[in-house]
Amino acid sequence: MRATAQWAVRRAGRSPAAIYRNALAADSPVGRARALVAGLGECGTHQDVDVLLPFLEHPSPRARAEAVRAVRRLGGPLTRIAGMLADPAPVVVRAVKQALRSEPDVVPAARLWELLTAESPPHVRLGAYEQLRAKDTWTRVHVDLHLLAARDVELGHRAHADLIDWSRRSAAIAYRSPTKETVLRLGRLIDAAEPLIGAQQAHQLRWILGIG
Template sequence: MTRATAQWAVRREGRDPAALYRDALTADPAAGRIRTLVAGLGECGTRQDVDPLLPFLEHPSPRVRAEAVRAVRRLGASLARIAPMLADPAPVVVRAVGRALRTEPDVVPAARLWDWLGADSPPHVRLAAYQGLRAGDVWTRLHVDLHLMADRDAELGDRARADLIAWSRGDAATAYRGPTPEARDRLDALVDAAEPVIGTEEARRLRWFLDGH
C-alpha cells in the first residue's frame, strides 16, 4: 500500500516511478532496500525490465529471490526460467514459484516432479512437487495420492488421503476418459497396496472408477 501510494504520487507529478526503481537498483542500493526496489519495479515496470531483474533470482537473500520471482512473473517472463527454483533451499522461494506456476502446471516435467518428491528432498520441496503432480491430469493426481498412501508417507500422507477421498466422492464424476491400460494396471496395484490405509469401501469405489464404472 505504501509503494502504491508513492507510485501514484510520482505519476501525479508527471514522473515515471519505474525509472526511479531502475536507477536505484543500478546504483548499488543498500541490502535492506533491494527487496522493496525489486518489488516496486515488478509492480510498475515493463517487459523490458525482466532481464535486469533476472540476476536477483540468484540473490543470496531468500526474500529477495522470492520477490524477484513475483516481479519477473508479473512482467511476463517465461515460467521456464523460474520453474527450476521449485527446488530452492528456501521455503519462501518455493512458495512464490509454486504460486507462479499454478496457471501453467505443465511447465515442470512430471518426471522432475517425481524426482523432487523423493524422500531425500527437503519437506517444502516435496510438498511443492506433490502439489505440482496433483495439478496435472486426473490419473496423475490419483497416482501420486495412492503412491503416498501405499508408501505410508508420514509427511504428505494425510494430505494425499484427504485429496483422494475428495476426488473419489466429487471430482471423479467428471473423469469421462479412463486411464490407459498401462496406467490402469499401475493404479490397480497402488489401490491394492493402499487399501489397508484407505479402507475396503474406498478401495472398492476407486476400482469401480478405474474399471470405467
C-alpha cells in the same frame, strides 16, 4: 505505501519504474532489494524482466521470492521460475508454486517425481506434490496412491484427504479414460494402499477404474 509513493512520483511528472530500475542497477542495493524488486514488478514492463532476473539468485530468500512474483507479473520466462522449485527457502518455493498455479505443464513430471523423493526437504516435496496433483486427473490419483502405498509420513495425510475429495467431487467428470498401463499401475497401488484407505474406498476406486 508503495502505491501512494508511485502515484506521487507520477503526479510530479516522473516515472516510478525508472526510479526503481536505476536503483536496482546500482551496486548491491543491500536492504532495499526486496522493496525495489516489488516496486518494479508493480509498475514496470516486460522490458524490465532482464533487470529482475539476476535477483532470482539474490542471497536473501525474501528478495528471491519477490523476484519470482515480479518476473511472473511482467511475463518473464516461466522455466527460470520453475527451476526454483528446489530452492532451499520455503518462502521462495511458495512463491514459485503461486506463480505456476495456472501452468501445470511447465515442469516435466519426471522432474517433479525426482523432487518428491524422501531426500528432498519437506517444503520441496510439498511443492512437487502439489504440482503433480495439478498435472491431470490420473497423475493426481497416481501421486496420492503412491504416497499412501509408501506410508509417507509427511504427505500421506494430505494424499488421503485429496483422494477422498477427488472421489467425491471430480471422479464423475474425469472424461479422459486412463490407459491400460495406468489402470494396471493404479490397481497395484490401490492394493498396497487398501490397509490405509479401507476396503470401501478401495472398492470405489477399482469401480471407477473398471477393475473387476
